[in-house]
Amino acid sequence: MAVKEVPSYRRLYEKLRKLMEDGTYKRGDLLPSENELCAAHHLTRPTVRKALDMLVNDGFILRHQGLGSIVQGQPKGIGILSLSGTTSAIGQDILTTRIIVKPNIISWEQAFGFEINENEKSMGCIYMERLRLINDRPVFYDITMIPNLNLPRFTSRTFENRSLFEILRKHYQLEVKGGEQKIQAITADERIQKHFEVRKNHPILRIDRKMETNRMGFSFFSQIYCNTSDYSLIGRF
């Protein structure tokens, strides 16, 4: 299979993003001006601006006419939900993943309230459950359902340390571009009580998500339960 060439505006986006994530550019810093970026990367202004526009959309920078591109702190998360501790900041904390139900193929029963089409229904569904822990305390419990359309060897892959998004992107050229979500506060039922080791009536955040990808008509679904008593979900909008 031919490797799709990465467009140059995307390369610049990734480059600048990495520099901000690794702390080379800190919050409040100014990025090099558009003209400087043009010269440094042998690109023209529209191309550079496209990369910067993407960084604005993702919340990495703010731009001001006459001033420049101002580096922001936390970016807005696409897909991956960021966490912030009520006391400590995450980062030093140890994040682990425990597979509750290994990926296996079942038939579609539901998709958390989202519609699925006939094609997806006939192909079956890859089902998995994971528990994510911070410092050995469970914080996320999620159920993921993926239509079984041409994803060879998927069920035998390991999902321990690598993110699902990364595997889909690297091995199947599937990128999550956005989606739909429903958010609710609920009280823990028996199953959730067991997973999170909490008492009855403990408040839990529940998010149902439909993830849309770059492959036309290919979506997958996930239901996330989150114990927010020690960590809040944070993000930009």
Add this chain to the structure above:
Amino acid sequence: MAVKEVPSYRRLYEKLRKLMEDGTYKRGDLLPSENELCAAHHLTRPTVRKALDMLVNDGFILRHQGLGSIVQGQPKGIGILSLSGTTSAIGQDILTTRIIVKPNIISWEQAFGFEINENEKSMGCIYMERLRLINDRPVFYDITMIPNLNLPRFTSRTFENRSLFEILRKHYQLEVKGGEQKIQAITADERIQKHFEVRKNHPILRIDRKMETNRMGFSFFSQIYCNTSDYSLIGRF
């Protein structure tokens, strides 16, 4: 004060957006092609593409090379949170607002965990509490805190039926461009129990938000409590 001219890509964006919102273009329809839009509005492709890019970012359309721009259903909400009933769809339902604490000027005590700078602190804070009801049942309870920087006559305005965002935009040229948020599931304390008429231990969604505006360095803060037992928060990401 001179009225700022609206750029043409934004005019086109608003126009297309309106056509989708009022149902002229329905879910699954194709928008006119870029070249057709160019001809119809006397613009060039880069300008038209900018408007379409914005519609993609807001979740109104998906685009596919070789095919066209496909109209989507619900858009993603900036600032205003959309609701979806578990049984009925919202729309026929009656939405009302009840002012619990009228806008008044107090001193800053907190900003829901977000930082405020010295300038904002010295100017005082406009404080208000509102309750929003659907079919006479309370669903949202929110506290808003706005730095009192040059907002003449703000405390005497009415917030009954008009949205805060609309008033800020129309009268003070303040547009919310994005922000930061923290989401948690909590159980109702006494005050919330009273407002929502729910029992002890009822799960409530709590969102703390910092809203950033087009005026540099001007942000305001809001804390939203939401009873999600009948309505989920929905949105695109």
Add this chain to the structure above:
DNA sequence: CTACCTTACTTGTATATACAAGTACAAATA
């Protein structure tokens, strides 16, 4: 009838260019 190819149309990427408008700072002015 089926499989392949061509063609016309679509969006994607990229360059080159021009002027408008906002910001910061230094120089000139009152």
Add this chain to the structure above:
DNA sequence: TATTTGTACTTGTATATACAAGTAAGGTAG
């Protein structure tokens, strides 16, 4: 000294153009 002006630099808007690449549909050869 305090204020205004000018200037250089920044991002914002817009046009014109070219070619690449994906999609759908119709024609053609087998």
